[in-house]
Amino acid sequence: MKTNLLLLSVFVTIIIYANINYQHGINGMTLRDGGTGCICHDLDPTDSVMVWIEGPDTVYLNDTADYKIYISGGPAVVGGFNVATYFSIIDATDTLTQILSDELTHNRPKQFLNDTVFWDFSYIAPDSLVADTLYATGNSTNNDSIPTSIDQWNHAQNFVVHVLDKPVFVNDIIFQPDEFVLHQNYPNPFNPSTMIAFSIIESGLVSLLVYDALGNQISTLVDEHKSAGTYEVEFNSEFTLKDLASGVYFYQLKFGSFVQSKKMLLIK
Template sequence: MKTNIALIIIFFSIIIHASVEFLTGVIESTKLNGEGCICHNITADSTVKVWVEGPDSLFTGATGSYKIYLTGGPSVFGGFNVASRFGSLDTADTNVIKLLGELTHKNPLAFVNDTVFWSFDYTAPDSVIVDTIYSVANSVNGDSIPTELDKWNFGENFPVKVIQRPSEIEEDITTPEIFVLEQNYPNPFNPSTIIEWQIKRSGFVSLKIFDSEGKETAVLIEGYKSEGKYLSVFNGKDFSSGVYYCRLIVDGRQLTRKMLLIK
């Protein structure tokens, strides 16, 4: 009798622990340092698809925006765990929390269609390396009891190439009274960004884009302009990721802003 009671207590303890673990998220379950969501099911399920999307290259110390997606399985609620080997992770979603350097769900996320996702940020280390973002996610039936009816799978390892920042041409941030060049937005951008500028008297205007080596890559404006505020768009769809410079020249005086294209 005592043995049966002990077994019952252990059984319910396991269920309660697993349920709380799910409700508050789970870490150390990716291929980096874990064996998956084995509290729900011992083996991964190939019908569950998990993947990460975001920039596959970043400059040293730069931050990129990423998403982890989940589809398949019971598709009632979903949870996840993301880890990286060298870079740092941070939350970019109210339903994402950071625990011991890894990311997981704060609460189970309900499916509204066949796919759910969570947003997060990744900051590259200061070393030139190829880092890896690891992921795992589970799709559960929502009965709060971890069983083989719940399904999970690992995501494909997501490599991030960390590139050394190139030598930079000088960025002039002194604003003459006769004209203004605002910082482009968004920045970083992909593929397009807006450049806002203003001239306070009419004159000859040149607005050009240069790469990190100082080579001219695009001419946005070149000609006579009346005083006023202007918006110009730079489309980088045909350019590679990297640092670019926007230079505004008015009557021989210039302003330069640094821009970052990340694909």
């Protein structure tokens, strides 16, 4: 009899603790460090609950970007979540979220609207060039204050954020050009970076793009309105979304009907 009472007491304590913990936020639940998920509700994740993150997949060094985490499916009455990352800082953007041990979570369950609930948060990129990852876990419950298997949860697909260096522009007018020119890059061959200069004789929208030998665009160096003048921009082969092999690459300048391309050689 005493054993049964002890087991019952432990069970009730676990339920009360889990409920209080969930009501005020959760952390350590994501796949970042092998977290087990919301097992106080159910031992296993379920595909009937979808959890995902939306936001930019590239962010410049030390910049701040806005993201959302979504939960859909399950009992879909109220939901909670946990977001973690390795290298960056994630921060709450409103009173509905909070930081617990450097991870983001709700501070109270939020009601679903049309089978979906979401929260906003901000991502502050680190000061080093990395491929960072956002990890997330979401819980969909029936809001009866009892964490049971009726409630359902799932992990989000890992969201990779590429942290890149900001392009370096030299925007001072060196001289007033009298023709459109795309200059040869220097140095050439190069590794890992090279400078590309161009001249435009009037104001307008300018684009300077880099392509591989197959014609795939690999970098956008300029895509904005500029005044007449001569400009330089740095292309760094290490600050692209994929590793570049040694070989021939092309850069192309477009200004209205003016289009000019040149070759450059990367040698590692």
